Amino acid sequence: MTQSIATPSAERVSLYDRDLDLWLEIAIAQLKAGDFNNLDVENLIEELEGLSGSHKREVETRLKRLIEHILKRCYVDMPDCFRGWEVTIINQRDELKKLLRQSPSLKRHFMHSFDDSFATALEIVRVEYDTDFPDTWRFSRDLDMVLSAKFWESQNY
Numbered sequence: 001m002t003q004s005i006a007t008p009s010a011e012r013v014s015l016y017d018r019d020l021d022l023w024l025e026i027a028i029a030q031l032k033a034g035d036f037n038n039l040d041v042e043n044l045i046e047e048l049e050g051l052s053g054s055h056k057r058e059v060e061t062r063l064k065r066l067i068e069h070i071l072k073r074c075y076v077d078m079p080d081c082f083r084g085w086e087v088t089i090i091n092q093r094d095e096l097k098k099l100l101r102q103s104p105s106l107k108r109h110f111m112h113s114f115d116d117s118f119a120t121a122l123e124i125v126r127v128e129y130d131t132d133f134p135d136t137w138r139f140s141r142d143l144d145m146v147l148s149a150k151f152w153e154s155q156n157y
Helices: 020-033 041-075 079-102 106-112 114-128
Strands: none
Touching (some): 020 041, 041 079
16 A cells, blocks of 8 residues: 655645746735735745845955955966956956945945955965965955055055
8 A cells, every 4th residue: 555645735835935936026016006915925025135135145255256356466476367367356346336336235244244255265365375465454445445446556565
């Protein structure tokens, strides 16, 4: 005799769990129509929290990558790599500027996560290169400077 395992029917699985994109379209339509009584508030809150978190993680990831390449450009004597590192610096700065323009409140998160991003970037470049990197960030932490300065042109590093 075989035993069957009960599985939830498609009707009992929420639209949110079955088709996120369709759920989003319906939620947007409900919001536009002011149909708040039928709105799936619990999942909407979850999605909004996730969106906020993903923006913060993107800032952290791009900042870490930016710092890695600034460190490489400033301290690793490999002139054949300078152009590639500078291109990465330009791209990361551009994406960070876009994020911060769209959500200026992320500037606080940028500054708050700077030390952790630096520590991780430093760990990465120390594994990649046998170079004497400084233990601390030796440049300006001013947001505008981090997003624009060519620190490698400075004689003070």
